[in-house]
Amino acid sequence: MTDELKAKFQALVEDAPEPTGLPSDAVFARIKTVRRRRTTGLVAGLATAAVATIALAAGNLTGIDSAPPVTETPNGPTPSAAAPTTTPTTTPKAPKPPIGGSVNTLSPEGGKTNESESSDTPPPEQPSSPKTEEPKAPPPVKVNLVLSNVTVNGLKASVQFRWTGSLLTPMKASEGTPIDAGSGLPENSFNFDYDYGDNHWNPDEGPTGKNGFGLTCDGANKRVSGSWSGRTQTHTYEKPGTYLFSYGITYCGPTGEIPIKKTIKITIKAPPPPTTP
Known part of the structure; x- marks a missing residue:
């Protein structure tokens, strides 16, 4: 059947003229079949449009957690709600460590607690043990x-001398006790003497500190x-x-x-000859 013949037949069915005679049973059967097909197509089209409208309206609604609501399609499988997946646009960076200084935070009691000490603050000095x-x-x-x-x-001469240092006080040989002669070095020496080197000794010119008689150094401990x-x-x-x-x-x-001994040279010059008048 051509398209033109189909269009004429469809127009005839939609606006059929009043029958002038009694049609045959074959004509009535054909008319019923065409009407039944049109009705079924119209209902299916309306149902499809209604489902599309409901789906569009439901798509504009969001739930509490901003997830699309679950819709039910007649005579179709129950869809499952998929969790939204979000792809982060940027990768979070770890916080940079502080450059310096100290961070003060509030303690539960309201005071400040020092979480990190500054590098400029010297450590507390530890008490050092006494040396x-x-x-x-x-x-x-x-x-x-x-x-x-x-x-x-x-013909006369004299010499300068000097003692320095320390010695131990001699002990009395008969008593075993230190002598009590004073606090100076010559008074506490065992003995001392000097000689002018001319084999001429004058008792009036000798030293006054000869203490060696009756003394001993055994047991001496007083310094x-x-x-x-x-x-x-002066010697002549x-x-x-x-x-x-x-x-x-x-x-x-x-x-x-x-014993110790020191020496020094003494030169005596001849006197000048007497002058004659």
């Missing part, structure tokens, strides 16, 4: 002797320190010449008697 200094050892028991400044006047200086008694030579002056000291030390 115990060992006592310094005393200097050794020793006497130093220096001779200087020889003075010559004609005396200091210095002493002076000049010897019998004739000009060069002489060796010597000064000797003996004192008590930890090991017993300790």
